[in-house]
Amino acid sequence: MKKLKICIDNGLSFKQGFEEFLESCKARNLREGTLIHYKDSYKMLMKFIDEEINVKDITHATVDNFVKNYKNNSNANSQTIYTYTRDLKTILYFFMRMEYMPIFKITLPKVDKKVIETYTDAELKILLKKPDLKKCTFVEYRDWTIINFLLSTGVRLNSMINVKIRDLDFDNEVVHINVTKNRKPLIIPLNITIQKILKEYLKIRQYKDSNDYLFCTAYGKQLCKKTINGSLIAYNKKRGIIKTGIHRYRHTFAKKYITSGGNPVFLQKILGHSSLLITQNYLNILVSDLKKEMDNFNILTEFMQESIKLNKK
16 A cells, blocks of 8 residues: 655646636636637737746736736737736636635736727718619628618627627617627617618518528628628728728717717617716717817807907907
């Protein structure tokens, strides 16, 4: 019989802990897209952190060194650095809750707020010009319909590609958005124009089942993010518009809504933000863009001219 020996637990490695973290995410029923995001983040994190490091040995200095080294050895902007640090924080907080490591507070690095330049009215006029149905392809017509849909609803890309035909309710003039970032379904009103556009599109779409996806590939399959992103970039460039990016339509929607006198509280509901503060931060990014329009609206000019006339008299 073998003698019993004292076995010292050397602790969990970061790699082993991360695998456990992923299992926890699956148990919480997080979306596949979220799991893929964490896996991709892990690959980046491990370029600057040893995956064999004992979790119990991770300290605040580990986090600080990651931020410093990543910043010094990459061309990443502040938003990218913030995102990876946030993911690291999420993983480490899981380790802390599991009592695998000491508890300490992690403060995320600041993000440089950049103005998100929206589409101008001149650009929108070009992008929204309806293609000739006798000459264009289905893909070009579909992309035109998508742009109209995005500018009418302000939905995110992932929500848009998951809208099914059954989600359209023309009787009540709304669309049901069932796939959202916070998993809370939305009901968004449809204006008369987009209703007409969608009704015509559905005839050309030639769907067989209301469970089919509203926007599809040329073969009737569900769109993926990469496909539609590339397609809309090509659509813009073909029309001579340098600006690209699907999320830019969401920002353009928000800007046009506010400049038209829309209520920020209603905008919050439409955008699916969990709080008005998020919507406010969203709008703050548009301030510089809005200033360009305000420069053309100078109420003082009128009164200055009147004052000059009176002084001359």
